[in-house]
Amino acid sequence: MKICRISIFIEIRKMKQYIINFFTSLMYVPISLLIYYFLYRSILESGVKLAADVSELMAYYTVVLFIRAAVSHAMRAVYDVFTDINDGDLDLWIVCPVSYPFVRFFRAMGSVIVTVPTGILLLVAAMCFWSQPDPVGVLLLLVSTFLGFTVLYAMMFLLGLLTFWIKTVLTIRDIFWGILSIFSGELIPLQLLPEKLRFFAWNPLASVYYMPARVLEGEWGYLWVQLAYVVLLGGAALLVWRVGLRKYESQGG
Amino acid sequence: MKILMQFIRISVKRILAYPNEIYMVFLQAFVSVVSTALFWAVLFSGEEAYGHSQEFVYILAMIALLSNGVQELFFGLRDLEYLVQAGEFDRYLYLPRSPLLLRLGETLPVVPMCQQILIALAGIALVTVRFGIMLTPGRFLKCVGFLLLGTVYYQMIYGAVTFLCLRTENISSLRDLIFQFGDYKQYPLGIFPIVIRFFLTYIIPMGLVAYYPTVLLLGLDEPLPQLYLAMPLAAAACWWSYRTSIKKYASNGG
Amino acid sequence: MHRESLFRKNTETVHAVKGISFTIQDGERVGLIGVNGAGKTSTIKMMTGILTPTEGEILINGFVPVQRKREFLSQIGVSMGQRSCLFYDIALKESFRYYKEVYQVSDSDYSQRIDVFDQMLNIQELMDIPVRKLSFGQRKKAELVCALLHLPRVIFLDEPTIGLDVVVKENIFQFLTMLNQKYQTTILLTTHELESIEKFCQRIILLKNGRVLYDGALNRFAGMEDYRKISIPKRSYKERGFTFPNAVEVGDDVEFTINIRESDFSGLFRNMIFSDFTIRRLSLGDLIKQLEGEL
Numbered sequence: 001m002k003i004c005r006i007s008i009f010i011e012i013r014k015m016k017q018y019i020i021n022f023f024t025s026l027m028y029v030p031i032s033l034l035i036y037y038f039l040y041r042s043i044l045e046s047g048v049k050l051a052a053d054v055s056e057l058m059a060y061y062t063v064v065l066f067i068r069a070a071v072s073h074a075m076r077a078v079y080d081v082f083t084d085i086n087d088g089d090l091d092l093w094i095v096c097p098v099s100y101p102f103v104r105f106f107r108a109m110g111s112v113i114v115t116v117p118t119g120i121l122l123l124v125a126a127m128c129f130w131s132q133p134d135p136v137g138v139l140l141l142l143v144s145t146f147l148g149f150t151v152l153y154a155m156m157f158l159l160g161l162l163t164f165w166i167k168t169v170l171t172i173r174d175i176f177w178g179i180l181s182i183f184s185g186e187l188i189p190l191q192l193l194p195e196k197l198r199f200f201a202w203n204p205l206a207s208v209y210y211m212p213a214r215v216l217e218g219e220w221g222y223l224w225v226q227l228a229y230v231v232l233l234g235g236a237a238l239l240v241w242r243v244g245l246r247k248y249e250s251q252g253g
Numbered sequence: 254m255k256i257l258m259q260f261i262r263i264s265v266k267r268i269l270a271y272p273n274e275i276y277m278v279f280l281q282a283f284v285s286v287v288s289t290a291l292f293w294a295v296l297f298s299g300e301e302a303y304g305h306s307q308e309f310v311y312i313l314a315m316i317a318l319l320s321n322g323v324q325e326l327f328f329g330l331r332d333l334e335y336l337v338q339a340g341e342f343d344r345y346l347y348l349p350r351s352p353l354l355l356r357l358g359e360t361l362p363v364v365p366m367c368q369q370i371l372i373a374l375a376g377i378a379l380v381t382v383r384f385g386i387m388l389t390p391g392r393f394l395k396c397v398g399f400l401l402l403g404t405v406y407y408q409m410i411y412g413a414v415t416f417l418c419l420r421t422e423n424i425s426s427l428r429d430l431i432f433q434f435g436d437y438k439q440y441p442l443g444i445f446p447i448v449i450r451f452f453l454t455y456i457i458p459m460g461l462v463a464y465y466p467t468v469l470l471l472g473l474d475e476p477l478p479q480l481y482l483a484m485p486l487a488a489a490a491c492w493w494s495y496r497t498s499i500k501k502y503a504s505n506g507g
Numbered sequence: 508m509h510r511e512s513l514f515r516k517n518t519e520t521v522h523a524v525k526g527i528s529f530t531i532q533d534g535e536r537v538g539l540i541g542v543n544g545a546g547k548t549s550t551i552k553m554m555t556g557i558l559t560p561t562e563g564e565i566l567i568n569g570f571v572p573v574q575r576k577r578e579f580l581s582q583i584g585v586s587m588g589q590r591s592c593l594f595y596d597i598a599l600k601e602s603f604r605y606y607k608e609v610y611q612v613s614d615s616d617y618s619q620r621i622d623v624f625d626q627m628l629n630i631q632e633l634m635d636i637p638v639r640k641l642s643f644g645q646r647k648k649a650e651l652v653c654a655l656l657h658l659p660r661v662i663f664l665d666e667p668t669i670g671l672d673v674v675v676k677e678n679i680f681q682f683l684t685m686l687n688q689k690y691q692t693t694i695l696l697t698t699h700e701l702e703s704i705e706k707f708c709q710r711i712i713l714l715k716n717g718r719v720l721y722d723g724a725l726n727r728f729a730g731m732e733d734y735r736k737i738s739i740p741k742r743s744y745k746e747r748g749f750t751f752p753n754a755v756e757v758g759d760d761v762e763f764t765i766n767i768r769e770s771d772f773s774g775l776f777r778n779m780i781f782s783d784f785t786i787r788r789l790s791l792g793d794l795i796k797q798l799e800g801e802l
Contacts (some may be wrong), residue, residue: 024426024429025429027426027430028429028430028433031430031433031434031436032433032436034449035436035437035440038440038444038445038446038449039440039444041444042443042444043296048296048297050296166271166273167271168271168273168274171274171277171278171281172277174281175277175280175281175284178281178284178285178288179284179288181288182288182291182292187288187292188291188292188295188296192295192296193295194295255608256608256609258608259604259605259608259609262601262604263594263597263601263605266594266597266598266601267594267596267597270596270597270637271596340590341590343552343557343587343590344585344587344590344592346555346556346557346575347555347556347557347575347580347583347585348580348609348610349577349578349579349580349581349609349610349611350577350609355609359594500559501559502557502558502559503558504552504557504558
């Protein structure tokens with residue numbers, strides 16, 4: 001536990017850079033919101049019926065974009081694991097009496113431990129313009145966002161571990177990003193999907209953006225779903241790590 | 254010519270070193286198309302049009318993919334900043350060829366570029382057959398020509414910003430801002446107000462690499478942007494940025 | 508407490524090099540030496556056109572490096588020890604073929620040169636191996652081949668043997684000596700491995716804080732020929748009542764330096780057994796340390 005705490009604190013010391021990156025990525029939120037606003041306004045003005053109106057959709061996308069800016073550091077996991085394995089830097093980790101997956105996770109957690117609450121606070125400030133945010137809802141949004149981050153991190157870590165077998169995983173990561181944008185609710189709110197496809201709202205990728213957005217609207221049951229995915233994917237990551245380590249070739253010299 | 258063949262050879266050899274990559278890149282382009290198609294399919298949900306026909310938005314998505322493929326020619330510019338920070342740009346300066354040519358050539362992703370272009374062309378063919386669109390060679394050539402022109406224009410603006418990293422090293426925020434506007438490629442320009450349309454045509458010209466080529470391909474009656482002044486200005490900005498920044502290049506590492 | 512302003516940036520001008528001036532003739536082998544931060548790499552970067560000097564003029568074979576004319580770049584070869592120019596994922600021969608085209612080396616010249624390089628560096632056996640699978644020493648040899656494939660008139664080597672074992676280093680320096688003797692190639696080399704400089708370079712340029720401290724023949728550096736380092740057992744040192752100001756204890760012995768031109772040593776080793784003492788010339792490292800101590 002101590003090493004996990006220290007890992008978090010190491011990353012907090014780099015907070016200046018993370019905060020700068022976070023605020024820089026927040027600058028892009030209006031750009032994305034503009035697209036969605038004009039798009040959905042154009043669609044709805046032409047008479048198309050969707051399961052939400054423009055303001056509900058804008059509220060949804062605002063939440064999603066803020067969360068995306070706050071948890072984006074999780075995306076690095078693939079690249080970090082990929083370079084550790086391919087460059088032989090993993091040597092330095094496995095000779096230490098620490099668990100590589102946990103240390104990596106807590107370092108990633110350290111990088112978002114300030115940006116996530118900051119993002120949530122800014123979101124709440126933005127939300128005050130169109131609604132009265134429920135304090136309990138906001139608190140649970142915070143919890144839900146951290147759970148979503150953990151799920152995303154676990155998936156990214158798993159992808160990175162594929163390097164043990166297939167040496168180059170960066171294109172797989174790019175494919176995953178494409179799939180993530182659909183199934184997480186980033187591209188389109190999952191409640192807009194046709195009835196037959198609504199079950200996608202329960203898929204693990206939905207834990208990252210869609211479920212936190214719904215938790216904020218009062219659907220707290222999603223928290224248990226996220227927790228279940230954390231346990232499932234975390235366990236899978238640890239198992240794959242153990243199996244993959246046997247195949248480690250330690251390049252470089 | 255020989256050096257060009259070497260660039261292609263190295264690119265192909267690289268991808269053959271990891272054969273799985275060939276399938277992965279194909280899959281990536283495919284997923285990109287599917288996600289766009291799904292997006293529009295959900296929004297249309299049976300409706301025919303909302304200012305733009307279904308075939309327009311699907312062709313627009315394919316042209317956007319085609320432009321992504323063409324823009325791979327300039328892939329080497331994307332991580333120029335990190336190259337400079339790591340001191341890896343030095344070696345381009347003491348080789349007897351243009352540093353930019355070498356950088357773009359060495360990182361040219363021939364196979365992914367071809368795959369994206371092929372998938373895009375296949376997608377265009379599919380949409381034209383599905384919606385019974387009559388395509389003529391003339392319209393196709395105009396579309397491709399304008400796409401190439403738009404790509405060059407866009408890359409000149411992008412290059413003008415990117416080359417600043419030779420003097421300041423850290424320009425990722427500004428560069429990422431330009432990248433963010435890449436999202437606008439997928440959407441018909443008509444949904445945006447005139448100010449944004451102007452911005453997306455002349456400042457961050459996303460419209461030039463997707464929307465207007467689509468208009469040309471479908472033979473729609475819409476005025477095209479006039480680039481007679483904009484192109485030379487962009488070229489001058491790009492050239493100036495490179496020349497002045499390379500003089501101030503301070504290298505990294507010892 | 509030092510407070511940093513959020514908006515105002517305090518800047519300090521650091522002169523990487525200042526007022527250095529030297530001329531190198533064709534075919535010379537010159538070692539550019541100095542401690543970290545002395546300005547060695549900055550000097551090489553200016554001479555290869557990577558950096559633009561703030562003041563002064565540099566001419567290499569009549570060319571101004573920073574203009575980066577193709578004729579100039581075709582006449583130089585550069586190897587930066589800590590930077591790789593190889594394509595990591597593919598066979599080594601692809602990197603060689605690439606640089607063959609960059610430097611426009613003809614097919615016949617390319618084959619001939621690879622054969623010559625192979626005799627000294629054994630690179631043919633590495634040709635089909637992906638670079639990432641080569642050992643560090645093999646990669647360094649391959650880097651050198653890439654830099655020399657076009658047989659440049661001038662070679663700039665920045666730490667070419669860093670991290671290499673003795674055998675590989677020996678190979679590389681024999682190879683460089685062959686190039687210098689056969690093709691009259693001018694070689695400018697920076698390294699911290701002063702034994703290599705002693706063996707390979709005829710001339711050294713010593714830099715400190717961006718300035719030239721010494722520029723001349725190696726054997727005349729800091730009176731290299733005038734000094735000797737003596738090592739005698741501690742017991743003998745004490746018994747004889749020696750009190751040399753520069754004496755240091757090294758294990759069971761005491762080492763001190765003497766100037767053979769200035770001192771009379773006839774009585775120094777009287778009644779001592781040969782095995783009890785050693786005399787050797789000062790190494791380049793010893794001289795530099797001595798000079799650093801004096802300055």
